[in-house]
Amino acid sequence: MSKSLRGGEAPPLEATRVETRGIDLVGDEERHGRARDLFSVWAAPNVSVLNFTVGATLTLLLGLEIWQALLVIVASQLLWIFPGIIAVSGPAAGTSGSVIQRAIYGIRGNRIVIAFFGWFISGVFLALNWVASSFMGAELMVRWGFPNHTAALVIVSIVVSAITVLVAVYGHGMIIRAYGYITIALAIVFILVTLFVGPSLDWGFTQPEPLSGLPLWSSITIGFAILASTPLSYSNSADLARYLPRSTKPSSIILATSLGGAIPSILFVGVGALLGSAVSADDVSLGIEYVLLDMLPVWLGPLFVLAVIVNTVALNGMTTYTASMALQSIGIPIKRVPSAVVIGVLGTIFTMVLVLSTSLLGAVNLMLQFLLIISAPTMAVYAADIILRRNRYDGIELFDERPGAPFWYHAGYGWTGLTAAVAGGIASALFISTDLWTGPLAVSVGHLDLSAPAGMLVSAIWYVIGFRITRRSVAS
Template sequence: MSSTYLDSDAADSAKHPEKRGIEFIAPEHRHGKPYELFAVWAAPNVSVLSFTMGATLTLVLGLEIWQAMAVIIASNLLWVLPGIVAASGPSAGTSGSVITRAIYGIRGNRIVIAFYGWFVSGIFLALNWVASTFMGAELLRRIGMGNETLAKALVTIVVSGITVLVAVYGHALILRSYTVVTAALLAIFVVVTAFILPQIDLGFVQPEPLGGLDLWISLSIGFAILASTPLSYSNSADLARYLPSETKAWRIVTATALGGAVPGIIFLSVGALLGTAVSFEALEIGIDFALLEMLPGWLGILLVIGVVLNTVALNGMTTYTASMVFQSIGVPIRRIPSAVLIGVLGTIFTFVLAMSTSLIDAVNLMLQFLLIISVPTMTIYVVDILLRRNRYDSLQLFEQFPSGKYWYRGGYSVAGMTGLLVGGLATALFLSTEVWIGPLSLALGGVDLSVPVGIAVSALCYVVLAKKSTQVLEAV
């Protein structure tokens, strides 16, 4: 293994920027407990976006409250998948963008990670920053700033700057600060929930209850929208990789899965209830604006602070993991300059979106686009971990020449690349959105089976081809 990727002597401390990138983490530098991952994943998911997505179920898709709750619980069970992925971090001792070399091959992984791990991360950053931009600009308008464009620009620059700073300081700062961030966000959102619950009709019944095919269409589309969140977090290994290699995998899975699922279920459910008390127009411009009208002034300010705090937590994590992508694909750049670069890219995308679209349009774009990519990548990663019994050759992951174990055929894994393409195609064929209805979804009358079919096809394709080529048998 090249000395470039040997473990550095830099300590993982919140007091200074993290110098380590994708380098293998030696046993003497491992630390932490798996329960700390709960807050790391809870902070990004105590979100006003959960209110918006929950309200979509009852207000837009026309589900009854109990039907919406069933969809919320079912979709959040998928958080076990990021949990399984997280367990590969301590096992391999490096980032997920390096571990997936074992899945796609050295060259194949460069293509997958360059697109999904970097360019898409920039878009993802922007779509989350847009929420803070809209709400922060609205708050500035209410206190007297009349120039909306200037307000949006000011909020975007400040929030993106703080986010990049979190990513630069890295793992130790995230691990230490997100417990406090989670507590603060929970306090804000619990108080907000307490104020809006009296305005909600708990006995609400849809004026025109759905049945038959229409009901299945709404249930399936709602499941796909909510499933996009846990399926998008294939970076969970990056936050767990500092844990000692002997850490029990089930503890890592449990802490990660519960960290995402618990706040998700709670606040999506509140959103579903909120959908019975606000208008469709309020949801279209952003349910957070409707909340500002429902709350007293002081709490409205706290809500905006909470939205900004949540955005920094979510995008700080995203920027941190994206900052290691350039190293993973072979670009000679250190992690900190890479974090700044991805932050600049996300800021530019944010300016474009904030000036040209509504918040709900931006959210829909994210959810529609990511499933085609996130379903097969998450599924194949999880299946690979299970097939290998979470055993990876850490030294060989950094061997990027034909002599390496993970070079496969010409630097590409037939199993990984084929599973990704076929799984993505299957997902797209069964996807049902306003922008795109797959032909097989259309044949079913508009029912969206993109997630279950995409998972099944990706998993089956990868298992058959990987075992046939003995790609995973060598590790068992």
Template structure:
């Protein structure tokens, strides 16, 4: 992979020549680990206990919710195969024009949500620390932190892939040390005999239990399913890199820190009084730490936010180019940062961290589930056979021109998958009629992915693919 960490990366979605490919699959592990040693894991883990789950039930949900990281890994292998960004590779799924619509709507929404959620976490934590130092303005504090962190994040995105690859191993190590220190001070507060039966609401059984577990799964799964940009981080690898190693490095890099620190978040919630949680998990967490560790932890949260949002801003900056906007990658990164900052400031003034995380992650699966499912299905269906030059052929009659630039099979499958999934969703602003009839059990993730994948395969079986050849109807395995 590129090692030019000291210069801004001017390359956008352009094809990467074989002579510029280097590195190994294991380089991807810290690239995905650094962003996922996150305070959001603490928040999500705590929310599982607040939903009424027992500890062992929460741990099962955490493990199950981390399994979708395998899809992030499967999608990543298309990057080295095509030698370009994931937002270009999806032209094979939606067509030249259809892809512009999908990237502009779905891709931008996902990027904006995660930029805002992660900046929101650092904003609340940073503002909490500023308050303890005497600057306790509830609005100006979070906004000030947001502006500073956003500026540094955009700078990371401007320097791009080389800086990310060179620095993220060290970032991952520093964050791991900080979060393990925090964990060490959290553990003494854990109520190891915690039982939901002893809480005010009592133990959950039957439909309420399955509802809580399914909602928790949807919240957890939304994170790995949102990373359909994983080809962007792998595209500098040689095309001969083994797909299995790319899948393993990507999936494990994201899943392992998520499992560990989400579990710590669940343990944390057992030792916190509900009244303390009402003040915000960031306040409750900082109250458990010694005076010297609080600022260190907040610094770790900010570093994590920058690492995650730096990657998101970097990949989103290429999405601008893939939809045809005549803008270079660096100005595009600045625009992306400005949009994410505006959304973060809005959330700072209108919600709490816990409410924002749970609500937005649940709603996100209506988009991330279908888009990840169709991308992974296409990778497997094609045996990861993507020709970068053909992906850039935007002329009528090109392989991925389909019908007037639109591949209705891909577009219809995603829209139908999201529509059907909405019937199975359980969230604050919307509970689907089927979910309500089942006792608010949320099956939006498995339904969205199964329906989208099945329809895409069925539509491609019935309709000749680009270039006139019949599309394969069954999944035949990823090219070795």
């Protein structure tokens, strides 16, 4: 195995040292860590103010009762099992998920999928999360006397973006070492916020006009779609697990990843649902963060804003880190560190557009629903491939890009995977229900948003059937 594949010249991973390895294979002698380290890697990004915002949507805008909202929250977060399944492919292959998916889409086909989902969509997600911290940071600056709100938005966005890129540059070592402490600090601040806003919540809340029948199920399915988009977007989980020893139990990886994402999401989206029952739509037209700042004591407000910014850095630092490898996997001759900078610049540009032209609540809900058209099918296909192959991936074969190589397939395209993803995306689009556009099948079933289950089921079934047919034809 060549050093270029193994990355044998890469320095040891330390929190204070820049990680130079990109998609190169991680040798067995360089494997380290425990599966439980992944819990904080996924918990830190999900102790988020966006959980409050999305939770408020369920009761404030969708009209669900508290108990209905809580059931939707728990059901949607069960989908964290999928990032857990995806994560096990990292130690098995010893490389990035953006490379592992060559086994699904082929050498050339994978470049198309990763170029869009692993790179462009990553930039969109960076912006979506930077928007939250930008709004809050700018609001605090204005309250402290800064004269121009727009300038404050730009300043906060640029500063947070720069710190985020720095985390991505230092890479895996910093993420593993620092995120445990970040998780504890964020949990303390968010729990304090919950305790202080608790007396203001209407614990006996009921909707003035309770929903029933199709309107109720429409709200339930739309809420599920919004919440499902978060766990289904993390197809990068293999990147964070790839340094684990090959002998690490897959069940431990799945458990640590799934619980790390699900526990804080269930807790703080639930708090958001309660917040939605105690405020008006006008109060949160620009985002629930403004309401929260008014409900907190003077000393806790700045801590909360700082926690939101730290959470944003944690989430986007991880996203930028994995997206920097996506650029390499599609064949662009760029090292990982400058690649991370390019991703950061892209996300910053998207952030500038969002913070200057839209509200946080509207941006979050609309973006999360539409991203399901891409994330749900690709996540389902990736998980199906892992199960069908029994998580057996040959890292050397994944890097063989010659015609006739194991993953060259038909002229470089894995049509089974590509058509499965497209079919799932079409199914999701047909069943999506948003204020901007509703799919014809969603209309026919009373505006139920079945985009997530439709996209996942269609793509997974299509891929399983195609995979088995292809295997049988090759064997004969």
